[in-house]
Amino acid sequence: MSRINTDFAGLVLFRRPYREHDLLVKFLTRDYGPAMFFIRGGQRKGSKLAPAILPFCYGTYVGWLAPGELSYLVAAKEVHQLKHIAPDLEANAYATYLLDLVGQAFDEGQGIGAWYDQVLAALLLIEDGKDPQVITNVLEVQLLGRFGVAPLWDGCVICGRSDRLLDYSEAFGGVLCSDHWDRDEHRLHLSSKVVSYLRLFAHLNLAKVDQVTVDPATRRGLRRALDQIYNDQVGLRLKSKHFLDSLASWDDQLTLPKRERPKED
Numbered sequence: 673m674s675r676i677n678t679d680f681a682g683l684v685l686f687r688r689p690y691r692e693h694d695l696l697v698k699f700l701t702r703d704y705g706p707a708m709f710f711i712r713g714g715q716r717k718g719s720k721l722a723p724a725i726l727p728f729c730y731g732t733y734v735g736w737l738a739p740g741e742l743s744y745l746v747a748a749k750e751v752h753q754l755k756h757i758a759p760d761l762e763a764n765a766y767a768t769y770l771l772d773l774v775g776q777a778f779d780e781g782q783g784i785g786a787w788y789d790q791v792l793a794a795l796l797l798i799e800d801g802k803d804p805q806v807i808t809n810v811l812e813v814q815l816l817g818r819f820g821v822a823p824l825w826d827g828c829v830i831c832g833r834s835d836r837l838l839d840y841s842e843a844f845g846g847v848l849c850s851d852h853w854d855r856d857e858h859r860l861h862l863s864s865k866v867v868s869y870l871r872l873f874a875h876l877n878l879a880k881v882d883q884v885t886v887d888p889a890t891r892r893g894l895r896r897a898l899d900q901i902y903n904d905q906v907g908l909r910l911k912s913k914h915f916l917d918s919l920a921s922w923d924d925q926l927t928l929p930k931r932e933r934p935k936e937d
């Protein structure tokens with residue numbers, strides 16, 4: 673695709689210093705997928721583009737787009753920054769991982785329409801203080817298909833039933849009903865609540881969500897299930913995920929209540 677001058681809807685995926693004063697900024701754009709922009713003088717104080725390319729900025733920009741090569745940013749038309757995410761360690765870590773994942777999931781030069789809206793809706797919910805883990809989990813479930821793993825969530829992979837207890841099987845690439853659990857001893861042994869949420873997440877439109885409340889045990893179960901599926905079936909090793917995990921284990925150490933021994937009479 674040759675370079676075209678156009679307005680585009682985009683959000684900042686990440687920034688990287690380049691040479692002494694310049695910046696490389698990767699955007700997720702609605703009509704052209706991920707695109708890397710070269711911003712001359714982007715690190716200089718007084719760069720007029722600087723406020724529009726901060727982390728967690730999104731909006732309408734003008735640029736010379738050349739998917740697969742470096743694109744050039746010309747101007748920012750209407751840009752917003754999600755200001756509450758950056759200073760919140762947990763929200764920041766989740767949003768950074770989410771954007772990292774999204775950057776890996778799409779090809780440059782291809783429009784992503786509804787996906788763009790879904791990613792933006794996720795960021796807006798995190799900005800609004802909703803549980804960043806659960807929102808990230810929703811996108812993790814939905815992005816599996818982009819990574820070549822397309823679990824069947826609607827009913828048992830073998831018999832199609834959805835009115836029995838269901839569990840997820842990596843070997844079968846979907847849910848198995850309790851009648852067929854003997855087919856895979858390595859099924860994930862998820863609680864029925866975790867499975868219900870995973871099935872719900874597969875089709876959830878985040879733009880229509882305004883409340884996110886998942887109890888702590890189910891929240892941990894979701895995280896464990898998706899970590900396992902991503903480790904075993906996707907195999908991405910993202911630094912941002914590693915950071916998130918170290919943050920979580922730190923958090924566990926800080927917040928786990930002391931275990932009380934039952935009194936023995």
Ligand SMILES: [Zn+2]
Nearest residue numbers: 828831849852
């Ligand atoms: Zn079955």
